[in-house]
Amino acid sequence: xxxxxxxxxxxxxxxxxxxxxxxxxxxxxxxxxxxxxxxxxxxxxxxxxxxxxxxxxxxxxxxxxxxxxxxxxxxxxxxxxxxxxxxxxxxxxxxxxxxxxxxxxxxxxxxxxxxxxxxxxxxxxxxxxxxxxxxxxxxxxxxxxxxxxxxxxxxxxxxxxxxxxxxxxxxxxxxxxxxxxxxxxxxxxxxxxxxxxxxxxxxxxxxxxxxxxxxxxxxxxxxxxxxxxxxxxxxxxxxxxxxxxxxxxxxxxxxxxxxxxxxxxxxxxxxxxxxxxxxxxxxxxxxxxxxxxxxxxxxxxxxxxxxxxxxxxxxxxxxxxxxxxxxxxxx
Numbered sequence: 001x002x003x004x005x006x007x008x009x010x011x012x013x014x015x016x017x018x019x020x021x022x023x024x025x026x027x028x029x030x031x032x033x034x035x036x037x038x039x040x041x042x043x044x045x046x047x048x049x050x051x052x053x054x055x056x057x058x059x060x061x062x063x064x065x066x067x068x069x070x071x072x073x074x075x076x077x078x079x080x081x082x083x084x085x086x087x088x089x090x091x092x093x094x095x096x097x098x099x100x101x102x103x104x105x106x107x108x109x110x111x112x113x114x115x116x117x118x119x120x121x122x123x124x125x126x127x128x129x130x131x132x133x134x135x136x137x138x139x140x141x142x143x144x145x146x147x148x149x150x151x152x153x154x155x156x157x158x159x160x161x162x163x164x165x166x167x168x169x170x171x172x173x174x175x176x177x178x179x180x181x182x183x184x185x186x187x188x189x190x191x192x193x194x195x196x197x198x199x200x201x202x203x204x205x206x207x208x209x210x211x212x213x214x215x216x217x218x219x220x221x222x223x224x225x226x227x228x229x230x231x232x233x234x235x236x237x238x239x240x241x242x243x244x245x246x247x248x249x250x251x252x253x254x255x256x257x258x259x260x261x262x263x264x265x266x267x268x269x270x271x272x273x274x275x276x277x278x279x280x281x282x283x284x285x286x287x288x289x290x291x292x293x294x295x296x297x298x299x300x301x302x303x304x305x306x307x308x309x310x311x312x313x314x315x316x317x318x319x320x321x322x323x324x325x326x327x328x329x330x331x
Contacts, residue, residue: 002315003318013029016030016049016329029087029088036122037311045316046316052085052116055253060251060258065089067089087117087118089111093267101271107267107269110238111267113242124174127267128170131273132270132272139247143155152218153248154228155263157176157231158181159174171288176222178221179220185200194211201214238264
């Protein structure tokens with residue numbers, strides 16, 4: 001089924017609102033999910049709507065939450081998501097981060113008591129398009145072991161960074177700290193496909209090519225011990241500052257029943273004009289020019305932005321089964 005971005009967004013918003021989500025939160029969430037599909041990231045797109053609706057139905061998320069700033073200093077703040085969906089809270093956090101960085105030079109915003117926040121890079125990009133360097137991290141329900149361990153402790157804990165350019169898309173780095181994003185296992189399980197060895201472990205800590213075993217087991221950290229240490233850093237940075245839940249305290253998003261995850265995100269915004277805005281842009285282009293001398297090199301984010309422009313012209317494709325689910329939810 002092919003849908004225009006507007007039709008996809010309206011359908012997702014109706015499905016969420018019919019499930020009990022407050023209208024504004026439903027619209028913001030739908031827009032973020034469609035943006036993920038447009039960027040070629042189906043694992044973080046409309047495929048999440050049935051999952052989110054299920055979480056509302058069983059009370060795993062506060063569908064009427066109104067995010068708010070609960071602690072504030074000139075260059076820092078804590079936004080409380082009120083156990084609701086992450087996207088409205090992240091929208092507020094981006095606005096707070098941008099406003100403070102433009103006056104203070106730098107800002108740090110923690111988002112507390114949150115939920116799945118989709119594509120980390122979207123929020124870093126939103127900061128970069130306002131002329132700021134944006135760094136974004138978030139923790140998630142436990143899915144990876146500490147290096148050498150056999151129990152899930154850390155989430156896949158994405159990290160993202162975006163660097164603005166003059167009259168060009170920002171350089172956008174966005175990665176999960178597992179070998180692959182856990183959502184890829186969800187998509188493979190839905191399609192009945194196997195996964196490559198090296199992506200996941202079963203519940204016994206053994207390698208598996210079955211995505212369902214991987215979803216009930218653990219992900220493999222990217223880069224081995226280095227990925228596990230970075231995941232540790234994200235947990236501490238997000239959770240300890242915001243007084244939210246560690247990954248091992250949050251039940252899986254992929255299960256219907258469970259607790260309210262209360263996980264956290266954090267944003268760092270840096271004003272590129274601290275010394276010289278012109279100097280920043282020149283130095284960025286010097287780096288990009290040198291890197292681009294290799295004809296096989298693709299800048300981080302380049303593929304994503306290209307896919308988005310195609311989707312803006314041609315729409316996005318979702319499975320007939322997912323389309324039926326969304327239509328049923330929207331009723």
